[in-house]
Amino acid sequence: MGNWxxxxxxxxAIAGAFLVMTSSEAAQRRLSVVAVIAGLVLAPALAVSATVSGPQVYLLGDWPAPFGIVLVLDRLSALMLVLTAGLSAFVMGYVLGSDWDRKGRHFHALFQFQLMGLNGAFLTGDIFNLFVFFEVLLIASYGLMVHGGGKERLQAGVQYVGFNLIGSTLFLFALGLIYATTGTLNMADLAVKVPLMPEDDTALLRVAGVMLLIVFAVKGALVPFQLWLPGTYANAPGPIAALFAVMTKVGAYAVIRVFTPIFPPGSPATGSLYADLLLPAALVTLAIGAFGVLGASSLFRMVAFAGIASMGLVFTAVSSFTGEGLVAALYYLVHSTVAGALMFLVADLVLRRRGTGELRARPAIAQAGLLASLFFLSGIASAGLPPLSGFIGKLLVLQASSGSALTWAVILGGSFVMIVGFARAGSVLFWAAERSKAPPAPAPDRAALAATLALAAVxxxxxxxxGPLTAWLEPAAALLIDPAQTIGLHALPGPTGED
Structure with missing residues (x-):
């Protein structure tokens, strides 16, 4: 689609700039909705273009790669754009229906800058610009996270920023080492040069790769860097936590985008180092997330730990770095984003009616039957029970795990523990409610409830x-493993610097 x-x-970016300068609350809402709808139209159009025409490259300022800024549109980036645009639309509908945006200033501007950072991270073909968009994400997400104020929210926000600033520092060190070793930060150029490097000259490159893996593990809440997530997500506003469901996926996306073509297992430069590090961490992450769901004392912490478990499963599939594993990882990534966002929105609806997110008996709430059904649906989706997409995603991951007994045991055992945890929470929230008091009147949030129901339909x-989605993902995985077509679009100079 060329310049599109x-x-x-x-x-x-433009919408956010105008929103900062707009003082009218009504005008801010209208402009933000228009921008979200425009993104919702644009993302599928780009996905169709990537499907029909194959991968495409956009050179900013027409500067040639690897010297200029490059944006790459392929099936993987298009998938993430559609996922982000769709999720932002549902979250925006919920925000407007629940008046969350009126609890602080500049909500809509921060929301747009958040989308800018996400979309930029998914489109960039340069690792340095991936760092730049990560920082845009960090700034905007911090503002959204503390929206509405409160001591606990501010404390959680400081912890969140602290963890991510450490990651940003490591990211810069890794970029310096990669550039010093290879002379480039363009992903396509690295995919050409790194496999040709003699093994004896790759010591610094291996160190840089481990640093990058740590950075992406921080973003993706992978053990032992998951500590920031429960407090952050549990204290964030409900709809913002739902939008953050795609934030951790940026870490998984970065591992897929960077490590699959540049540091694949079996490469003379790096061997199987990163796959060997990734799988054990992923399995432990899944286990910690599952037991966190079982032991959580509040609804939002339970949902946050479910998000950690989902990231463990995504990284388990990614760690194979095979076509089958990447298809499973991408399908489960989409499913877990939708299921996690749905559960956060349901949790916020329950909180608005109960007045507390603590998992203890409270008076019966309005619309208990409907909310219990939504909680049940999101719970079985997150735990991976049939017939919903979580079950299909886990089957794909198990199939891609090459029959590893330990992997199967952790995945199936984690599912069982999560089922027990969700069942415990559901019984406290809806079944064991105190029936002595009349339920309060329904909250005026019909639009928010409608947005939640629509996300449940997704x-x-x-x-x-x-079936069609996994079939569509197969060429995306194949292009990552063999990026020759994308590399050709960059028109990179030869080894001697000549075209």
Whole structure:
């Protein structure tokens, strides 16, 4: 689509700038909704273009790669753009229906800058610009996280920023080592040069790779860097926590985008070092997330730990760095984003009616039957029970795990523990409610409830269309493993610097 490739970055950037200068609350809402709807139209159009025409490259300022800034549109980036645009639309509908945006200043501007950072991270073809968009994400997400104020929210926000600033520092060190070793930070150029490097000259490159893996593990809440997530997500506003469901996926996306073509297992430069590090950490992450769901004392912490477990499963599939494993990882990534966001929105609806997120008996709430059904649906989706997409995703991951008994045991055992945890929470929230008091009147949040129901429908649709989606993902995985087509589009100079 030519110049349209940059539109997902420019659109929220321009909208955010205008929103900062707009003082009218009504005007802010209208402009933000228009920008979200425009993104919702643009992302599928780009996905269709990537499907029909194959991968495409946009050179900012027409500077040639690897010297200029490059944006890459392929099936993987298009998938993440569609996922982000769709999730932002549901979250925006919930925000407007629940008046969350009126609890602080500049909500809509921060929301747009958040989308700018996400879309830029998914489109960039340069590791340095991946760092730049990570920082845009960090700044905007911190503002959204503390939206509405409160001591606990501010404390959690400081912890969140602290962890990510450490990651940012390591990211810069890794970039310096990679550039010093290879002379480039363009991903396509690295995919050409790194496999050709003699093994004896790759010591610094291995160190840089481990640093990058740590950075992406921090973003993806992978053990032992998951400590920031429960407090952050549990204290964030409900709809913002739902939007953050795609934030951890940025870490998984970065591992897939960077390590699959540049540091694949079996490469003379790096061997199987990163795969060997990734799988044990992923399995431990899954186990910690599952037991966190079982032992959580509050609804939002339980949902946050479910998010950690989902990231463990995504990274388990990624660690194989095979076509089958990447397809499983991408399908489960989409499912877990939708299921996690749905559960956060349901949790916020329950909180608005109960007045507390603590898992203890309270008076019966309004619309208990409907909310219990939504909680049940999101719970079985997150735990991976049939017939929803979580079950299909886990089957794909198990199939890609090459019959590893330990991997199967952790995945199935984690699912069982999560089922028990969700059942315990559901019984406290809806079944063991105190019936002596009349339920309060329904909260005026019909639009928020409608947005939640629509997101639940998407979760069901992922089950119905699992076959076509996984078939569409197969070429995306194949292009990552063999990026020759994308590399050719960059028109990179030869080894001697000549075209």
């Amino acid at each position: 490739i940059i539109a997902p970055v420019l659109l929220p 979760s069901v649709a992922l089950t119905v269309f699992a």
